[in-house]
Amino acid sequence: MKQYAASTSINAPVERIWAILTDGSTWTDWNPTVVKFEGTIAEGETVKVYPAINPKRAFPVKVRHMHAPRVMVWEGGMPLGLFRGTRTFELNGSDSGGVEFAMREVYSGPLSPLIGRSIPNLQPEFEKFAAALKARAEAG
Numbered sequence: 001m002k003q004y005a006a007s008t009s010i011n012a013p014v015e016r017i018w019a020i021l022t023d024g025s026t027w028t029d030w031n032p033t034v035v036k037f038e039g040t041i042a043e044g045e046t047v048k049v050y051p052a053i054n055p056k057r058a059f060p061v062k063v064r065h066m067h068a069p070r071v072m073v074w075e076g077g078m079p080l081g082l083f084r085g086t087r088t089f090e091l092n093g094s095d096s097g098g099v100e101f102a103m104r105e106v107y108s109g110p111l112s113p114l115i116g117r118s119i120p121n122l123q124p125e126f127e128k129f130a131a132a133l134k135a136r137a138e139a140g
Contacts (some may be wrong), residue, residue, distance in 0.1 A: 002116040003051030009086035012137035014091050014099050020136050021089060030136040033125045042066070047074075053125060062088070083109040088125040101130060 010017055014115045018091055020030070024037040024047055035055045039047030048058040061076035070091050077084035087105040103126060 001106060001108060002112065002119065003104060003106040004122045004126045005102065005104040006123075008130040008134045009098050009102060010101050010134045011098040011135050012140075014093065015090055015103065017099055017133065017137045020133060021091075022066075022068075022072065028134060029127060031132050033129045033132070036111040041072075044119075051125070061085075077109065078111065081109050083107070083111040083115045092095075099120045101133060103130060 022041045024039060024041045027034045027037040032051055033052050035052050036048065036050035036058075037044060037048075038058070041047060041063055043063055045062050046062050048060045050056075050058050059076060059098045061074040063072065064075045064086075065071065065073040065096070072089045074087045075084060085105055085107050087103065090100075092100045092102075104120070105126075107119070
């Protein structure tokens with residue numbers, strides 16, 4: 001099963017981080033991994049993300065779950081679960097008083113081994129996303 005993950009410690013209130021993370025209209029202002037974002041981040045809604053690594057291709061994903069200000073889960077893929085990508089965003093308090101941010105995407109389904117071969121290495125993009133979220137939240 002192919003997956004990517006990134007995490008970072010953020011010295012900012014969890015509510016500020018959550019507000020940045022869930023305001024898709026500002027993603028292109030702070031997030032170098034996205035060139036265009038369409039839709040509203042809300043449970044049950046579908047959003048379209050246009051990644052910098054492939055700006056002409058939109059990736060529609062459904063916001064499956066939101067538990068503010070701690071967890072958000074997005075899912076996208078093919079019908080009948082043939083291929084599915086599940087991205088989870090998590091914010092947890094740390095002993096240092098900051099917030100631990102973690103983002104993970106897991107690919108599953110019977111076609112995931114085949115389709116997974118065509119997915120580029122997204123690890124650098126995940127790390128850029130985490131660093132950009134940290135910079136934006138800590139800047140106030």
